[in-house]
Amino acid sequence: MDVAVTVNGTTYERDVEPRKLLIHFLRDDLDLTGSHVGCDTGNCGACSVIFDGVLVKSCMLLAVQANGASIETVEGLAEDGELTPLQQAFNEHHALQCGYCTPGMLMSATALLRENQSPSDAEIKKALQGNICRCTGYWNIVEAVKSVAR
């Protein structure tokens, strides 16, 4: 099926299999490999992207459902190589180790901070609940998000 999807401001037109997952479309068809796959069941959140302004797990959508949508992925966060304050905070607070969950974490935290610029600790943890990290234990991730909250 033909789809037209805008990702990070660029519109892509592709013919995709109706069964193809959005995450595989992003990674395999558009070569946007920043978003990752960590499970088969929608639990891990490594594939999180912002879809028409709403945080979604891109493994839980089909690529054809993205027809006409505007999607933001981790590749679109920094502008001209300048890291966002959130990305910088992840670096300062050592909020990543292997970096595999990081793109999903950044998208979840970005979505949170757009909705709520002064989240409490509990709100930050709740917002990150759908993202699994096996390296950090989350403490530094929460600290990083907190540091850019107002």
Place this chain on the structure above:
Amino acid sequence: MTETTLAPAPVEVQKGWGGQSVRRKEDKRLLQGEGVFVDDVKRHGMGYLHFVRSPYAHAHITRVDVSAAEAIDGVYGTLTGEEVAALTEPFFQISSAPGANIKDYSLAVGKVRYVGEPVVAVVAETRELARDASELVEVDYEPLPAVVDARTAQDSDAAVLHDDAEGNLMWSGLYSWGDLDAAFAEADRVVKIPELHFHRFNSTPLECDGALVEFNRGVGQWTIHTNNQFPGFAAIMMGPAMQVGLDKLRFVTQDIGGGFGNKITSHPQLVVCCLLARKLNRPVQWTEWRTDFHLSMSHGNERWFHDTEVAVKDDGTLLGFRTKALDDAGAWLRYEPLGGVIWAQVTPGMYRWRHIELDFTQVATNKAPVSPNRGYSRMQHLWFTERVIDIVARELDLDPVEVRKRNYVRAEDMPYTTPNGCVYDSGDYAAMLDLALELVDYESIPGRRAEAKERGKVLGVGIGSTLDSGTNNFGQSRLINPELQFSGNNEVATVKLDIFGEIVVTLGTTPQGQGHETTAAQVVADILNCSVDDVHVRAGHDSYWNSHAGFSGTYASQFAVTGLSAVKGATEMLAAEIKRLAGAVFGGVPEEALELADGGVRIKESPDAFLPFMACGAIVNANNAGLPEDLEVTLNCRYVYRPPFEVPDVETKTGNLTLTYATQIHVAVVEIDPETGAYEIVDYAAVDDCGKRINPQIVEGQVMGATAQAIGAVIHETYEYDEDGNLLTPNFYDYHVPHALDMPPLATGAIESPSPFTPLGTKGMGEGGGAGIHAVCAAIQDATGQIVTDSHNPYQRVWRLLQEAQA
């Protein structure tokens, strides 16, 4: 929430980069989605591989028919066990008999031995098609009874997994040190513990295993892009099986999405990819699905401890113990039975008892093969020794803190030689315990107990310890099999000055988030007296770089010793060469009169005589006419670090099995709802001592991560099987790993006891999680008053303990 306490041990203000929490160099690419993980690697015309897996725990394979799958348009081809048996030799076995006799191939041959075992591989144009076509592969099975409980695996009526081994016993060995009879004669009390159980789980790195394998037909070489974390081990397993030299196996990695030991034993799958890349004449891509990982990859060793007897004095002085350890290896010995000796690195745990006997038995069962998992084999044993301490304290009605302090190896005993000849290099366990207790405000516990009781809750406190033994002496494998020709350890680094003065560092390691690029740059910058920003550490591992050795990889807590010592050695060679070159350029100035500074080399007494690194690199690489003939300078230095080890004595089973002993002490405070058994960790402290820390923030990150994995393991994570051998937790729905909301408040602390045995005073670290598992177990015991006998304590088990307490 997080209180970070880097005190009270004075942390000196460091000169230079070492000791500073330098921001990680790796982060910029990872934060922008620009890392290169194995599934990101693509090649023109590549085929996607999917494994057809066994639905039975134990069955004969009576027929395999791939014709329907191969007939599908877009299916490139298949590989069966029969083909594998014809094309390869069985993998080399580490074990002595009977485990030595089993025949392990990369696909099931004739029989399946666990649910999820790969039987056939299918390669197709897309991931989806490969998966669909796999459904068309017909395999007929004749089911056999399954062995799922290690305790009955050796019964006369138990089914036998491996006929070649003539039973399910894989390996056994009796370890006995000191004088057990004298210890038990001297004892005031003998504490008996019938059974303790350490459960099966693993670290579930978020990225599953994978590979993209290309075969270069012209030179007969495979390039294996993979996230295997120990290419040195994979190579020595794969080469003999495939009957090719190791030069034909090129391993390439860049970024790896977590490993924790679980990515050491992917060599069978890599062999399948290699065979198919050659057979189909196209690149083959394999990315493991999460469910496949859970079903088949690297479970941690499940271990039972039976008939434990502990010789103690009335005052709590520990004299010795004897126990029988029964280890469940699962279906294959992929890294096993090394777990049968690795525990001996920490034989007495943290304690001074001198008389120890451990009868180790490892059996095969119809479950996924076990392989290293963060804290590999020591975690099980340390949990056991810590359990013994708290059970002894309870039986003697003594304070667990006092029993620990009475028996800890003392700071003044360091370096301390254990009963089996290991040498604990440095440390002050009592000081660490005091700091950990202070971080949870231990004085306040009686008041908090009473306060919790008023709210209808029960509160308990528990302590756990980890000895994170690092830098293996591979000679310990000879205690498993005296015929093996492994010993010592090694790691490689190269440091060069390139044509425009670029400082380029290459490591032999395969980091999975440990920040090697950063800490290596810190070490180099201190020696060359330059900025870390001027040091370019190549990301990842490539065996074409000639910067690897037999034990290269990232595993077993060793980079801060093996990797950084190699970096130090190579950089010092380079520094000396730069001075020799400059001495010649300056017309015969001796090296002692020169110094490195400001991105170059200069004469100390006349700093204007300055040669920038760029000039040094250019002269040697591109402008070398006229240099003295006897000036042997390449500015491209390779150093192999070899730790000082002897071959252990196989008769007495003694010797120094690891070079360093980083330590962690954890304290957990839990609050239990007696109505339901649900509990919450309300306070938690983790104190670390890994000698000199090159980058304290990275060290603390490892402590935090290990803590989180421990909390997950003790409360939620378990690989449980039903009686037919079906895994009940094959994905993240059923296998709950901690989420952000699950994490307790954490306070961290650190002291530094530099290792006297390593070039930088460092100790390898990162595997500290075992301490947390025990700390929570001990807290539950403290709260319920019931002896905790299992490392896995979900709420229902705690509820049962409470019921037993009432009854």
